[in-house]
Amino acid sequence: MLEPEIAAHPLDLEKIRLDFPILKRTVHGKRLVYLDNAATTQKPQQVIDAISDYYSNYNSNIHRSVHLLAEEATEAFENTRLKVQNFINAQSTDEIVFTKNATEALNVAARCTTSSLKPGDKIVVTEMDHHSNFVPWQQIAKEKRAQLEIVFTTEDYEIDESDLESKLDGAKIFAFTHMSNVLGTINNARKFTRIAHEKGALVVLDGAQSAPHIPVNVQDIGCDYFALSAHKMLGPTGVGCLYGKRDLLLKAPPFLLGGDMIREVHRDRTTWNDLPWKFEAGTSNIADVIAFAAALDYLTRLGMKNLQIHEQEICKAVLAELSKIEDLEIYGPKDPERRGAVFAFNLGGIHAHDIASILDAEGIAIRSGHHCAQILMEKLGVPATSRASFYLYNGYDDVDALSKGLHKVREVLN
Amino acid sequence: MSSDMYKEIILDYYKNPRNKGTLESPQSVARDSNPLCGDVVEMQLNFSDGKVSEIKFNGDGCAISQASASMLTEVVMGKTIEEVRKIDKNVLLENLGSPNLGAVRIKCALLPLKVMKTALYQYLGESITREESNSLS
Numbered sequence: 001m002l003e004p005e006i007a008a009h010p011l012d013l014e015k016i017r018l019d020f021p022i023l024k025r026t027v028h029g030k031r032l033v034y035l036d037n038a039a040t041t042q043k044p045q046q047v048i049d050a051i052s053d054y055y056s057n058y059n060s061n062i063h064r065s066v067h068l069l070a071e072e073a074t075e076a077f078e079n080t081r082l083k084v085q086n087f088i089n090a091q092s093t094d095e096i097v098f099t100k101n102a103t104e105a106l107n108v109a110a111r112c113t114t115s116s117l118k119p120g121d122k123i124v125v126t127e128m129d130h131h132s133n134f135v136p137w138q139q140i141a142k143e144k145r146a147q148l149e150i151v152f153t154t155e156d157y158e159i160d161e162s163d164l165e166s167k168l169d170g171a172k173i174f175a176f177t178h179m180s181n182v183l184g185t186i187n188n189a190r191k192f193t194r195i196a197h198e199k200g201a202l203v204v205l206d207g208a209q210s211a212p213h214i215p216v217n218v219q220d221i222g223c224d225y226f227a228l229s230a231h232k233m234l235g236p237t238g239v240g241c242l243y244g245k246r247d248l249l250l251k252a253p254p255f256l257l258g259g260d261m262i263r264e265v266h267r268d269r270t271t272w273n274d275l276p277w278k279f280e281a282g283t284s285n286i287a288d289v290i291a292f293a294a295a296l297d298y299l300t301r302l303g304m305k306n307l308q309i310h311e312q313e314i315c316k317a318v319l320a321e322l323s324k325i326e327d328l329e330i331y332g333p334k335d336p337e338r339r340g341a342v343f344a345f346n347l348g349g350i351h352a353h354d355i356a357s358i359l360d361a362e363g364i365a366i367r368s369g370h371h372c373a374q375i376l377m378e379k380l381g382v383p384a385t386s387r388a389s390f391y392l393y394n395g396y397d398d399v400d401a402l403s404k405g406l407h408k409v410r411e412v413l414n
Numbered sequence: 415m416s417s418d419m420y421k422e423i424i425l426d427y428y429k430n431p432r433n434k435g436t437l438e439s440p441q442s443v444a445r446d447s448n449p450l451c452g453d454v455v456e457m458q459l460n461f462s463d464g465k466v467s468e469i470k471f472n473g474d475g476c477a478i479s480q481a482s483a484s485m486l487t488e489v490v491m492g493k494t495i496e497e498v499r500k501i502d503k504n505v506l507l508e509n510l511g512s513p514n515l516g517a518v519r520i521k522c523a524l525l526p527l528k529v530m531k532t533a534l535y536q537y538l539g540e541s542i543t544r545e546e547s548n549s550l551s
Contacts, residue, residue: 350477351451351475351476351477352451352476353450353451353476353478353519353522354420354476354477354478357419357420357519358419358420361418361419369450369451369452370452383452383474384451384452412420412425413420413425413428413429413477
């Protein structure tokens with residue numbers, strides 16, 4: 001059994017769990033132990049209520065109509081933009097573009113940064129990037145006959161800094177993940193951004209996994225673009241954000257063309273709307289953007305620093321418990337200070353999907369597969385892994401359940 | 415038992431696979447994979463007197479797919495071509511002890527049957543119908 005250090009704990013889990021209605025349900029007759037947070041997080045009642053409130057009380061389209069409902073909806077929508085700005089410390093709301101997810105945000109960033117790319121120009125990514133921060137660059141490199149360089153990962157599951165230094169020579173763009181969705185590695189974004197800038201490259205940072213778990217300050221990091229995903233941080237699905245430095249977004253071509261993103265349309269030409277609307281063509285996902293504000297309020301109220309401390313405590317417990325299981329290999333840094341609470345692992349020769357199915361029967365939800373990181377799987381030399389990822393409502397009881405569940409897997413399949 | 419999915423039959427074939435290996439010069443070979451689990455199954459068959467005279471499987475993947483493949487080789491062995499044609503999803507699942515697989519993992523169990531049928535039709539110079547292929551994936 002684990003010995004919880006409740007006194008030192010920055011979050012009141014008992015109180016937090018009451019806010020998440022789904023945590024009351026059972027799965028196969030067992031308490032739900034939800035450890036698939038890197039895929040999507042559960043939603044607090046506050047977020048669920050915000051969606052219902054919009055549809056029940058002020059549903060209307062934004063930015064155009066002049067009636068009261070439209071005014072209220074527009075205000076609520078733009079209020080979320082202000083909250084995102086504050087959450088990541090951007091300079092202005094002009095720098096916050098709503099997209100449908102982090103993948104779309106990264107695709108917009110890829111289009112913004114590559115419009116004037118020439119054949120032979122260099123784009124640098126890393127082995128630990130998610131497909132959504134890899135495939136767009138790979139395809140644009142093919143289109144533009146540019147070079148794509150992939151920075152190696154070390155045996156300690158970190159970005160290989162000497163390889164990074166040499167590959168960044170002459171690079172135009174460096175796209176990398178702030179926190180790996182497989183390894184949990186938290187990259188030193190500020191340092192890597194500084195190196196890239198010194199070499200003259202623009203920096204696109206994938207924050208889909210970092211923004212939910214650690215304090216993010218884009219001005220302090222210095223990155224040129226930053227992408228995040230609402231549904232991985234208590235918000236609804238269908239909402240992502242792209243942060244881009246104002247002067248860069250001003251110069252960049254729009255991504256999608258159509259309604260809402262224009263200023264004037266003539267028979268032979270069109271002028272673009274101001275930032276950030278130039279990048280938000282068509283009717284946005286209004287309800288979910290509005291509800292995302294409730295998620296940001298929730299996180300802000302708890303405090304991202306507290307959340308980070310909580311997850312580091314969880315990390316220590318998971319690393320200690322899983323190291324007791326024979327043949328269990330964790331792919332990721334061992335130092336809780338350098339990683340998030342996402343653990344990819346394999347257990348002997350047992351297939352990841354068998355592990356996931358047996359844990360499911362115990363009420364434990366984990367992910368299994370390649371986690372949209374096939375380059376990394378190839379590097380690790382495994383076809384798939386299981387992945388348990390924790391969040392603010394997970395406690396030592398969940399770590400304990402995972403450990404017991406994995407012992408059960410061994411019992412059944414060995 | 416912790417899960418309905420891992421019936422004794424499945425665990426038995428998973429832990430002690432029968433007919434796993436390679437035939438020297440099989441008359442028909444088919445291979446397919448399941449993108450979900452990354453399961454790979456290959457079936458090799460020989461026929462004589464209108465019957466399956468030899469069958470082996472090879473593969474890599476989850477317990478469900480590999481157990482299903484092994485079990486299927488035993489079901490098919492010695493049967494006439496007409497009998498093999500009649501083996502469908504229901505027959506396969508019954509032979510696995512009717513596990514409660516759910517919509518996702520059932521694909522793991524069905525993959526070997528699809529591969530075996532593909533090998534059979536290949537031998538006969540036919541191809542699997544879209545209808546049958548859909549019923550097995």
